[in-house]
Amino acid sequence: MNNEIYLDGNATTCVLPAAIDAAVQAMGERFGNPSSTHGTGLKARAMMDEVRQRATRLLGVGTGRLMFNSGATEGIQTAVLSALVSLRERRARGEAVGTLLVYGATEHKAVPEALAHWNRLLGLDFELVKLPVDGEGRHDLEALRELARDAALVCTMAANNETGVMSDLAGIEAVLKYAKALWLVDCVQGLGKLALNLSATRIDYAPFSGHKLYAPKGIGMLYVREGAPFTPLIMGGGQETGLRSGTENMAGIAALGAVLAALEQGGTFRTHGELQGYRAALAESLRRAFPDIVFNAPFDKALPTTLNFSVPGLSSKELLDVFDAANVRVSAGSACSAAKAAPSYVLDAMGLPEWRSSSAVRMSFGPLADEAMIDEACARIERCGQALRSAGLLSEEHADAQALDGVLQLSAGGVHTWLVCDEASRRCVVIDHQDEMSERIDGLLRRHGYTLAARLCTREGSSWPVDGDVLRIGGQLLQRLVLNAGQLAYLLGDGVDRLSASEVAYAFTGDAASHELARWVSPETLLCPAREAQNACCTSLRAEAQLARGSYADMQLDSASLEALLLSHPNALLVDVRERYEQAACIPGGRAAVSVPLSRLADELPGWLSTQPQVPLVFFCRSGNRSAKAALCLRRLGYASAYTLNGGLALAADFGVRHVSLHELM
Numbered sequence: 001m002n003n004e005i006y007l008d009g010n011a012t013t014c015v016l017p018a019a020i021d022a023a024v025q026a027m028g029e030r031f032g033n034p035s036s037t038h039g040t041g042l043k044a045r046a047m048m049d050e051v052r053q054r055a056t057r058l059l060g061v062g063t064g065r066l067m068f069n070s071g072a073t074e075g076i077q078t079a080v081l082s083a084l085v086s087l088r089e090r091r092a093r094g095e096a097v098g099t100l101l102v103y104g105a106t107e108h109k110a111v112p113e114a115l116a117h118w119n120r121l122l123g124l125d126f127e128l129v130k131l132p133v134d135g136e137g138r139h140d141l142e143a144l145r146e147l148a149r150d151a152a153l154v155c156t157m158a159a160n161n162e163t164g165v166m167s168d169l170a171g172i173e174a175v176l177k178y179a180k181a182l183w184l185v186d187c188v189q190g191l192g193k194l195a196l197n198l199s200a201t202r203i204d205y206a207p208f209s210g211h212k213l214y215a216p217k218g219i220g221m222l223y224v225r226e227g228a229p230f231t232p233l234i235m236g237g238g239q240e241t242g243l244r245s246g247t248e249n250m251a252g253i254a255a256l257g258a259v260l261a262a263l264e265q266g267g268t269f270r271t272h273g274e275l276q277g278y279r280a281a282l283a284e285s286l287r288r289a290f291p292d293i294v295f296n297a298p299f300d301k302a303l304p305t306t307l308n309f310s311v312p313g314l315s316s317k318e319l320l321d322v323f324d325a326a327n328v329r330v331s332a333g334s335a336c337s338a339a340k341a342a343p344s345y346v347l348d349a350m351g352l353p354e355w356r357s358s359s360a361v362r363m364s365f366g367p368l369a370d371e372a373m374i375d376e377a378c379a380r381i382e383r384c385g386q387a388l389r390s391a392g393l394l395s396e397e398h399a400d401a402q403a404l405d406g407v408l409q410l411s412a413g414g415v416h417t418w419l420v421c422d423e424a425s426r427r428c429v430v431i432d433h434q435d436e437m438s439e440r441i442d443g444l445l446r447r448h449g450y451t452l453a454a455r456l457c458t459r460e461g462s463s464w465p466v467d468g469d470v471l472r473i474g475g476q477l478l479q480r481l482v483l484n485a486g487q488l489a490y491l492l493g494d495g496v497d498r499l500s501a502s503e504v505a506y507a508f509t510g511d512a513a514s515h516e517l518a519r520w521v522s523p524e525t526l527l528c529p530a531r532e533a534q535n536a537c538c539t540s541l542r543a544e545a546q547l548a549r550g551s552y553a554d555m556q557l558d559s560a561s562l563e564a565l566l567l568s569h570p571n572a573l574l575v576d577v578r579e580r581y582e583q584a585a586c587i588p589g590g591r592a593a594v595s596v597p598l599s600r601l602a603d604e605l606p607g608w609l610s611t612q613p614q615v616p617l618v619f620f621c622r623s624g625n626r627s628a629k630a631a632l633c634l635r636r637l638g639y640a641s642a643y644t645l646n647g648g649l650a651l652a653a654d655f656g657v658r659h660v661s662l663h664e665l666m
Helices: 017-027 037-059 074-094 110-121 142-147 169-175 250-265 272-289 316-325 345-348 354-357 371-390 436-450 542-543 559-568 580-585 596-609 626-634
Strands: 063-068 100-103 125-130 151-157 182-186 203-209 220-224 307-310 361-364 406-412 415-422 427-431 453-456 470-473 477-484 488-495 504-510 526-529 575-576 591-595 617-620 642-645 658-660
Touching: 017 250, 037 250, 063 453, 074 203, 074 220, 100 110, 100 142, 100 591, 110 125, 110 142, 110 151, 110 182, 110 316, 142 151, 142 169, 142 642, 151 169, 169 182, 203 427, 272 307, 272 354, 272 371, 316 371, 316 580, 354 453, 371 580, 406 436, 406 596, 415 477, 415 526, 453 470, 488 658, 526 596, 559 596, 559 617, 559 642, 575 658, 596 626, 617 626, 626 642, 642 658
Parallel strands: 100 125, 100 151, 151 182, 182 203, 427 453, 504 526, 575 591, 575 617, 591 658, 617 642
Antiparallel strands: 063 220, 203 220, 307 361, 406 415, 415 427, 470 477, 477 488, 488 504
């Protein structure tokens, strides 16, 4: 397995080796409880005090308070609770307080969720108001000026986690100069990347999280300005001078201390100028790989460690998949599920077009990056661009027009579109077309020189291109079938004039229940539904009848059980169900595997199902989701020797593959 290039630093980072050593020492030589008064406890206390003093210097805490906690989410909860309890007490005394809880429209979800939670639990009935941002992602200071007089609490961030856009903290402070509102600034992305002198500002609360800068998960800090109201979130033994009870996470504190020492002493992390150079190199490679790329935030307003971009015609899932195939770890700029990516609320707030918001990708790195890593990342980025070009997803000029014949499945948003393609006549029928796939399907047909014979729908009202109920596609017949309640189905198979049940190889059933087809198809006919909720790929009447009797306990293979299976069955086939552009982005390894993308699985099923004796088929993909669908489909259709690599390539060590044709393995 090739070394991964980790470009998701805004999500988390690896742990600095010196931090690991410090944590081990804290669990070994300095294992004491810092609240104990004996020598072992005093050693632990001294270490903790040293880390706090270092953080105080680095962050400019001054006369404010700095407590250790579990991370930024706890810090945000504590800060919000402290502010709202104080506001409730002041209001109960008859003091005038604001009525608005103002938060930036691009804030991390932890902030508005905490505001709503404590506002409800404390019964305050304050109004939550989003502070808009401009097209560059910076807060609208004029809007803040209008809200400031009635604001009780204002929440902004130092730098955005999705775009890297840095807030104009000085501008916000100027607007709030005469306002009575308390001010919370989420500094999670700023640690080690922005110069901070908290006591010189009006900021009341500032949470930090260690794992964003090479410390372990589970350790963080909260700054509280001198005089700012405070209510502990956790009560108990009075640790952290009563600010946060619970025995301190000494290993985490020691590790964080090592990171802070590296920051203070210099020499470990790259300079701001070096980081800007790395970003420029990545951006240039991205432009070469994706000539039409659009960057979603201006570089001069963003941290030098973050790039957020969209590529016309490509979804975030497609980009993540091809990068992951090349062992480049990035993340979607929006919430992404197996069904469909939701638009990024951050980019929506910036007023960007929906296609950019829903297809955004974030590439981020930390200040520990070096030139060798960036150079390798650039090379792999350009390899990914070439893989997508070869698949015709970026341009058709250099597309590798592999054979397009038989049945092809395209899915989006849990809905299936089916293509019936005939290579000899260069004709294609599209069944249950989805508008969002129009460009993709048109490009696919154009690249292969196909004409569209018909665009059909399994719902009532679908047009039909010929007289009668039979359309010939090359050497096969496609027969229209009218079902109850206005449902349509289409039968595909070899026949002369009409198809008998035994001649139907595929039935495109739409939303129809399988039993409605019983008169027209055989028990082995492959039924192709319109929705993933019905089936992820294909089923059959026989499979549906035996569904409850199926046993799939042994279907999932881990690395060890895979090796055992391959040892006992040398003829087993490894089947890569990733898309071909993902496969092209991989650097070839040692294991031989055949390429059958999940979108082409339906076309391969008849051949496998007719094979006796059954050859063990081990499906794999990036994460195990697609391969599980393929293996489950085969198992339900009666192929007992179908398996999936659990967790996919992400969990399999040293699983490099080279793709070969099926006849090379037979």
